[in-house]
Amino acid sequence: MAVDVPDLVSRARQGQPRAVARLISLVEGASPQLREVMAALAPYSGRAYVVGLTGSPGVGKSTSTSALVSAYRRAGRRVGVLAVDPSSPFSGGALLGDRVRMGEHASDPGVYIRSMATRGHLGGLAWAAPQAVRVLDAAGCDVVLVETVGVGQSEVEIASQADTSVVLLAPGMGDGIQAAKAGILEIGDVFVVNKADRDGADATVRELNHMLGLGESRSPGDWRPSIVKTVASRGEGVDEVVEALEKHRAWMEERGVLTERRRRRAAHEVETIAVTALRERIGDLRGDQRLGVLAERIVAGTLDPYAAADELVAAVTEDR
Amino acid sequence: MAVDVPDLVSRARQGQPRAVARLISLVEGASPQLREVMAALAPYSGRAYVVGLTGSPGVGKSTSTSALVSAYRRAGRRVGVLAVDPSSPFSGGALLGDRVRMGEHASDPGVYIRSMATRGHLGGLAWAAPQAVRVLDAAGCDVVLVETVGVGQSEVEIASQADTSVVLLAPGMGDGIQAAKAGILEIGDVFVVNKADRDGADATVRELNHMLGLGESRSPGDWRPSIVKTVASRGEGVDEVVEALEKHRAWMEERGVLTERRRRRAAHEVETIAVTALRERIGDLRGDQRLGVLAERIVAGTLDPYAAADELVAAVTEDR
Known part of the structure; x- marks a missing residue:
């Protein structure tokens, strides 16, 4: 059934959640009208600040995402959340039960939340996620949080497509080694050590500092990743995360890095x-x-x- | 530096381990001579029986692989082992420290063991692993065991390219659900419940039986996956695994399923x-x-x- 795309886009831009949801479904389902949708969105995209959140299961990713949404909402920003699961080869029943924790934002008209599972083939999400980000961007979100569930290569790929990549860790999970393994140290612009009220938080920060120092020799002009401690379940440290994000964004804008990243992202998207x-x-x-x-x-x-x-x-x- | 490919292939076929290793390196490194290598191997491939082994970390995969190697060696077969890690986006330092457990076979001239990490891009291993299998096949291996490390989509993809796919589980790891999530129930021809001396082994077998029964309605002529209990560290049940493999192989050969699977695999390989x-x-x-x-x-x-x-x-x- 053909959809009236211009009407849908116009309603999405007015902030109608159902229009936004419908557009994402068209994108996610690789609808025959996908091209029409993307062409209609093009003039309205490129305004949102896209933040990728990544981390092993158990670090408190959805709690952190939810706390970040609250922080941005307090600052009056419109927020989109895209939770993607690249680890399951079968779409549909992604383990997104913890999405319910986002329930507090469900009735907030300034927040869009969407879960995506992979489409059953390699590269499926790498392809669909940026399109869904474009929808949220065109719908007027100031910030889009892309949270990946699970670990592995696709996760790194998706996170590396954000303007800023946040890597979440928790004390005592051997995360340093895990992060190094998944190549996550290379993509993190901001590191968050969540559950910082637990034993070993300072050790994790130290280990992280050490490993970041060991990384490929940075040029003097390079961004030095921030490390922030949080207890997301109590909202502690979350404003500092937002601060670190804004600092990174400002740093990128000053140096033209943001545009450069976005160009690289667009080139990658086109290639995909x-x-x-x-x-x-x-x-x-x-x-x-x-x-x-x-x-x-x-x-x-x-x-x-x-x-x-x-x-x-x-x-x-x-x-x- | 150009390699004398015909000489290398001839030496590999005489069973010289260094020639086999060199050919796999050429294949893995996408050498400019890759095409020459593959063309030279083509007439000698298609004889090995390829067994995929898959399972979550902690189920005892490398111990099981090693025990299977011993069993096949007792039967006088030449065995190749390919341990692949699709979960790391960065090649080289794959977490294959447990390869040392295969040490007992290191001096056996009838066994080739090789680890491969992903080449840093999606689809890297899916592409290189079948080529490495061809090398081991042409080198005269009767059986090639392809053991995947880690979980996820690529693992399923690699395992599904085997003649027979073995899925390893262990009691009390919630494996039933994990297996269903990773789509592993669909690809398993033989299920091995390892660490069967632990509590819950029978429960895992029951759960597995139940889930396999729930699977998409099998036609009467379909293969009903075998379930075998093992304690691989003591070699218990391993001969039964070999029996189950041989039974599956005979079943496939009788019905022309083996050739059909190999054609599908070849088509997939060409596509990749x-x-x-x-x-x-x-x-x-x-x-x-x-x-x-x-x-x-x-x-x-x-x-x-x-x-x-x-x-x-x-x-x-x-x-x-």
Whole structure:
């Protein structure tokens, strides 16, 4: 069923939550009208400040997100929250039960909350999440918080697409090592040690300081990541997190880094969409005799997979 | 430095471990001679029985792999082990310290053991692992065990490329739910409940039986996954695992399922290589003015990412 996209966009821009939700659904579901939606949103995007939040399970991510929403709301900002789960290969039943903790914001017209699960294929979320951010941006959110659930590569990829990346840790979880493993030290602009009322918080801060110092040699002009201690469940330290975020934002704006990051992000986004489109063209050949014949020859040992891939690429790029 | 590929392949086929290691390095490092290597291996591949082993951390994966190697060695089979870590976006320092447990096989000329970490980009391992399997296959391994470290989407993808997929569980880890989440129930041909001397082993078997019964309605001719209890650290139940594997293999061979699976795997492999090649063509445009200009226009709001991607796809497919 065709949707009246200009009307939907105009209603989203007036702040109607159902219009915003509908637009995200169109984007997430890769609707045939996706292109129309994105074209209609383009002039209104690029205003929101996009903050990525990442961290291992148990560090208090959704509590921290919720506390950040409260802090920004107190400052009169409109806030969008996108909670994405890149760890599940099957969409739908993402473990987002803890979303209920965001309940306090559910009736606030200045807050949009949305959960997304992966679309069942690699690169699915990397592709859909930036589009959903564009919707929230165009709908007038001043800040969009992108919270990733789970750990791993996609998480790093999604977080690295934010203007500012926040990495959450908690004391005594061996997080230093985990963070190093997931490559999260490299992407963190602001580190938050949550549950700072627990034993070991200072040790975690020290370890973090140490590891950040060990990182690839920073140039003198580079951003030195902030480290903030919080007890998100009691709102402690959350204003300091907002301060650290604003400091990083100001630092980026002064140096033109924000625009540079956004350009890189846009380039990456375009690449992802283009790769997805080409992948789909290849997928379209799945029902085709050609791929079946190539696979048979590989199994028989009369063709190697690279030579077969050459034929497939030729079929995709020359058949048009 | 150009390698004498025919010589290397011939030495690998004579069972020289260094030649095998060198070929895997060429494959893993995406050497310029990769195509030559794959073409040279093609006639000799397709003989090994490929078993995927998967399971959450703590279930005793490397102990089980090592015990399986011993069992196959007792039966006089040559065994290759490929331990892959799809969870780390950065290659090199994969957490494979527990590889030392495989030490007992290190001096056995009938066993090749190799660890692989992801190459730093999505789809990296999905692409390299099957090529490494081909090397081990051509080198005369009767059985290749592909053990994935960590959990998530790539793990499922890699495991599903095996002839037979073994899913390892342990009592009392809430594995049933975890397995369902990761989509692992769908890919398991043989389930192993390891650490079966612990409390709750029978409960895990029951839960597993229940969940497998709940799965999508199987046709009468479908394979009913086996469930085997083991204490891998003492070698208990491991011969039963080998029996279950051989039963599954025979079942597949009788019905032509093995060839069918391998064709599907080959088709998937070709698709992955083709997508990677096209992705690289797009990546080649990164230094190009065109992508920079497109990204600038997106940030300025004068172009949407889909229209930009169209231009990128056109550049890739028509410029040749």
